[in-house]
Amino acid sequence: MxxxxxxxxxxxxxxxxxxxxxxxxxxxxxxxxxxxxxxxxxxxxxxxxxxxxxxxxxxxxxxxxxxxxxxxxxxxxxxxxxxxxxxxxxxxxxxxxxxxxxxxxxxxxxxxxxxxxxxxxxxxxxxxxxxxxxxxxxxxxxxxxxxxxxxxxxxxxxxxxxxxxxxxxxxxxxxxxxxxxxxxxxxxxxxxxxxxxxxxxxxxxxxxxxxxxxVKFRYVDDPRKPGERLRMKVSCCLAYKTDTDHGYCYTCPRMSGTEREERKLKLLAGAK
Known part of the structure; x- marks a missing residue:
């Protein structure tokens, strides 16, 4: 049984x-x-x-x-x-x-x-x-x-x-x-x-x-949802090391503030 x-x-x-x-x-x-x-x-x-x-x-x-x-x-x-x-x-x-x-x-x-x-x-x-x-x-x-x-x-x-x-x-x-x-x-x-x-x-x-x-996470602004935050990745997934145009993820810990702002603008432009 x-x-x-x-x-x-x-x-x-x-x-x-x-x-x-x-x-x-x-x-x-x-x-x-x-x-x-x-x-x-x-x-x-x-x-x-x-x-x-x-x-x-x-x-x-x-x-x-x-x-x-x-x-x-x-x-x-x-x-x-x-x-x-x-x-x-x-x-x-x-x-x-x-x-x-x-x-x-x-x-x-x-x-x-x-x-x-x-x-x-x-x-x-x-x-x-x-x-x-x-x-x-x-x-x-x-x-x-x-x-x-x-x-x-x-x-x-x-x-x-x-x-x-x-x-x-x-x-x-x-x-x-x-x-x-x-x-x-x-x-x-x-x-x-x-x-x-x-x-x-x-x-x-x-x-x-x-x-x-x-781990203690860091957060960044969600470009698509004003006022909300996104959890950053713990480590880089190395998406930039592929033969694509992906580059760094928006939540990548390796990305600088300037690079993230540039990526944010691209994401917003792509969403229009």
């Missing part, structure tokens, strides 16, 4: 991860890359992913695909965070249980995460705080930390820049899930569990001198 309940819960939860966090169950018809996260710890597999993805985004080198892909990994982190708060449960996000797939969807490249064992859930046995710390430590210390080190080495970047992409994405998704929460109880749990991520995990879990997700 207990096993049947857990399997039903896993099925319902996986459906939500598919709808909101880019999880998939099968190989996409237009998939061109399928690799386990554990394989990306090896340089040749990391290089292969960055080269293949880089062609889609017209990258000038392997650095932009590394930062872009790290943003996608932020969805993986946000998904586990959602599981903890929504269901008091967690899927196994160990490197060997997750495959990432690169495929085309509506004319653009996307990544989908696929669980090999999508039925087994970890659930708290009395000590929810201790269980939560264990789940998050495994995700960040055993899956994300070595993965980002590998990607950073392949791209010639500091891993901190990749952690910044994850942080930017996670705070965005946190705000979205809070806005969509269907009860005050869920909203309170989402807030509490996100705070626990920042306070319960020490920097050494991430292999960084400081907690890479515990």
């Amino acid at each position: 207990e096993q049947a309940r857990n399997e039903a819960l896993a099925e319902r939860a996986l459906g939500e991860l598919e709808a909101q966090f880019f999880f998939i169950r099968g190989l996409p018809d237009e998939g061109e890359l399928s690799v386990k996260l554990a394989q990306l710890f090896e340089r040749r597999h990391a290089d292969m992913l960055l080269v293949k993805y880089g062609k889609h985004i017209r990258a000038l080198d392997e650095q932009a695909p590394a930062t872009y892909f790290s943003g996608w990994l932020g969805m993986l982190c946000a998904a586990q965070q959602y599981m903890i708060s929504r269901y008091d449960a967690a899927f196994d996000f160990s490197p060997g249980n997750l495959t990432v797939n690169l495929y085309q969807k509506e004319g653009r490249p996307v990544f989908g995460f696929r669980l090999h064992d999508a039925k087994t859930l970890s659930v708290p046995a009395g000590d929810r705080a201790g269980w939560r710390r264990q789940v998050l430590t495994a995700l960040y210390g055993e899956t994300l930390r070595p993965l980002l080190v590998s990607l950073a080495q392949a791209a010639g970047l500091d891993a901190g820049q990749l952690w910044g992409q994850i942080a930017t994405r996670m705070y965005y998704v946190r705000d979205m899930t809070l806005a969509q929460a269907d009860s005050e109880k869920l909203r309170a749990k989402l807030t509490e569990d996100f705070q626990a991520l920042l306070s319960d995990l020490t920097p050494d879990v991430f292999g960084r001198p400081r907690h890479p997700l515990d």
Whole structure:
């Protein structure tokens, strides 16, 4: 009976991860890359992913695909965070249980995460705080930390820049899930569990001198909505290192005040 309940819960939860966090169950018809996260710890597999993805985004080198892909990994982190708060449960996000797939969807490249064992859930046995710390430590210390080190080495970047992409994405998704929460109880749990991520995990879990997700954001004026503010990115996504006319993002921390004002005028002109 207990096993049947857990399997039903896993099925319902996986459906939500598919709808909101880019999880998939099968190989996409237009998939061109399928690799386990554990394989990306090896340089040749990391290089292969960055080269293949880089062609889609017209990258000038392997650095932009590394930062872009790290943003996608932020969805993986946000998904586990959602599981903890929504269901008091967690899927196994160990490197060997997750495959990432690169495929085309509506004319653009996307990544989908696929669980090999999508039925087994970890659930708290009395000590929810201790269980939560264990789940998050495994995700960040055993899956994300070595993965980002590998990607950073392949791209010639500091891993901190990749952690910044994850942080930017996670705070965005946190705000979205809070806005969509269907009860005050869920909203309170989402807030509490996100705070626990920042306070319960020490920097050494991430292999960084400081907690890479515990950040203080700066804000800039929203050019399209007078009186409103936009959160700046934690680190540069390197969009300017693609063969496009994108340049720096309006919320890029590398942009000077003068450059941002010039970009603001271009955005306003383009909106007319």
